[in-house]
Amino acid sequence: MAELRTLVIVLGDQLDLDASAFDGFDPRTDTVWMAEVAEESTHVWSSQPRTAMFLAAMRHFALALQGAGRPLRYMRLDAPDNQGSLAAQLHADIVRLRPARLVMTAPGDWRVLKAIQGVAQTCALPLDIRDDRHFYTTVREFAAHARGRKSLRMEYFYREQRKRHRVLMDPQDDAQPLGGQWNFDADNREAFGAAGPGMVPPRSMFAPDAVTREVLELVAQRFASHPGSLAQFAWPVTRAQALQALHTFVDERLSLFGRYQDAMWPGNPWLYHAHLSAALNLKLLNPREVVEAAVAAHDAGRAPLSSVEGFVRQILGWREYVRGIYWTQMPGYLSRNMLGATADLPGWYWTGDTDMACLRDALTQTLTHGYANHIQRLMVTGLYALMFGVEPQQVHAWYLSVYVDAVEWVELPNTLGMGQYADGGLMGSKPYIATGKYIERMSPHCQGCRYDPAQRTGDRACPFTTLYWDFLMRHETLLAKNPRMALQVKNLARLDDAQRQSVVDRADAIRRGAVS
Structure with a gap:
């Protein structure tokens, strides 16, 4: 030989x-x-x-x-x-x-x-x-950006990336963003009206071929005790399929992506999202071609700048940023637990068996498809775990387990840093906490739920709302030092001792599993 x-x-x-x-x-x-x-x-x-x-x-x-x-x-x-x-x-x-x-x-x-x-x-x-040429930025380049900074905000990194790679920049002044502003959040992130999302163009689905069917049979047999379902498996698993999924998204859903990127609707997992992260993370797609396809749609008048910029920010900004965080902070990052959270992840995260309509929908969808959009991850499943006080390493293990796009370099910073505030503010300027009123504003889940997001105590109190107030009380001293949390902490002054104790008692019942 x-x-x-x-x-x-x-x-x-x-x-x-x-x-x-x-x-x-x-x-x-x-x-x-x-x-x-x-x-x-x-x-x-x-x-x-x-x-x-x-x-x-x-x-x-x-x-x-x-x-x-x-x-x-x-x-x-x-x-x-x-x-x-x-x-x-x-x-x-x-x-x-x-x-x-x-x-x-x-x-x-x-x-x-x-x-x-x-x-x-x-x-x-x-x-x-x-070096992995799949990314715009090397780990060394991100380390140079991070050097000497007390906090690492994505926005500053993202602007550097836009300038360096000349993406969505003003053709008359290469130091200024196209449209005169760096992001268009004010134009995006709407909820659907009372009538719902209407007829959303369907996502790309790929019937399993002989190779994939053989894999599905193997997985069903070898990992029968593992969570999730294979009945509706239709993800792109080849380069050609990934490209088709990209072009379908750009042609049919990108134009409304920005407006509805934070919206949720029961029983509608796909909406206007791209569903490209798994193909990107497996390297079936290159981020440059994804960004270029979105920018070309804007240049051709097929998608507004607000949607295109919101999408580009996820690829050129956030995705590159979390990879830099991961590789400059590991291995110690994995063990961070700044809030000292020690609770176990509720067992129904693995089944979806909960009376909370928003969580039931997000978890059932996750286990069925291996997918949830970023708001369902950050502001439903992640938010609940944060306020419940789940040990962040358990939250990390769950996210890494259940999502088809989950690889550790992208999942860990999103979970420990953004979702659970376990890194103490390295990534996010504050913990992302909210009552059930946020979910009521962004979806109709609360209309069919046994819990009332306006109530913080009592049998009908939404666990999100109870745990929000409990979280503020448990971390009051720490949060009072955070300028972005000061107003929320001041609201605690409205609660007398009896009201505070009622919140604590209800939160304890939630953690014992008496409420779920």
Whole structure:
């Protein structure tokens, strides 16, 4: 057998034929290595849709590699000699293949990086880790931006990105944003009227082909005890499908994305959102082509600037920003718990079995599709966990488990930082807390709910409202020092001792599970 010069490691979220790991690839001397391992579905209790998304996309990418003439060593999950973990499988294959060196694009997960580095060290092989060109910004560039800053606000980073990459900038003055303002929040984030969203153009759905059907059968058998459903699995798992989903969104829903990006409606999971994050995070799409497609729609008069800017901010701003936060703050970031939260995540997060209409809808949708929009994540499931006082690491594990787009570099900062304020304000200037009145304003969920968002105590009190006031009292000293929370904390003065005790008693009942 010819000597193997390079083993090119490709992870399940690196499905890009143009990745940096392939620079200089020679099919005569190099081989690609990929492995499906149970560990990636068990280190957190990964839902069936999430596991199926990764495996189906990996198997289709393996076919693309073979079509491109790149030799491939691919270990299937159901192979009899599968070692079960990424590190063990890589070590076994290195012993078998005897490469001279290892090459890979930088992983998105600290745990995986350390595991692969450990194997390389054990096997005394050089490991060449290359920048991930999938992103606009390198980790080093974000670190330079962050250096010397006490807080890391996305808005300042986003403006730098807009200028640097000349996205939505004034053609007459390249220092000024197109339209004269950096964001259009005032024009966006409306709720639907009483009649609801009406006929929303449908999302792109892809009937499982033979490869995906085989994966669905495997996942249903191998991970039968894991949460979620595969009955409606229709996610894009190939590059061609991802591109189709992108163009469908831009052509049919982008124009109203901004206006309704924060709106919710019972039984309507998809609305005007893009549903592209999983394809982006698996590298089936490049963020540059996504941004360029949205900007081109504006330039052609097919989408207003307010919607396009709101969408671009999610890709060029927020997505790049959370990756920078992750890689400049790990590994310590994972253990942060600034509010000292210690409660266990309510068990009904895994079933959707709750009387709270908004949570029931968001959780049922999540378990069925592996998807929820950002408001359902931040201001429904995340908000409740924050005010309940759930240990943030448990919240992190749940989010990483249930969503098809969840990879740690993007999920962890969103959960611990933005959702749970566990980083003490590194990302967000305040905890995002609200009573049930917020949900009533943004959706009709409260109309059919047994709980009343206007009440904070009593049998009909909305748990969101009770826990809001309880949260303010538990963290009153800390929150009073935060200028953005001062007005909310001052409202506590309206409560006498008896009213405060009633809130505490009701909140205790909620945490005991007497109210759910």
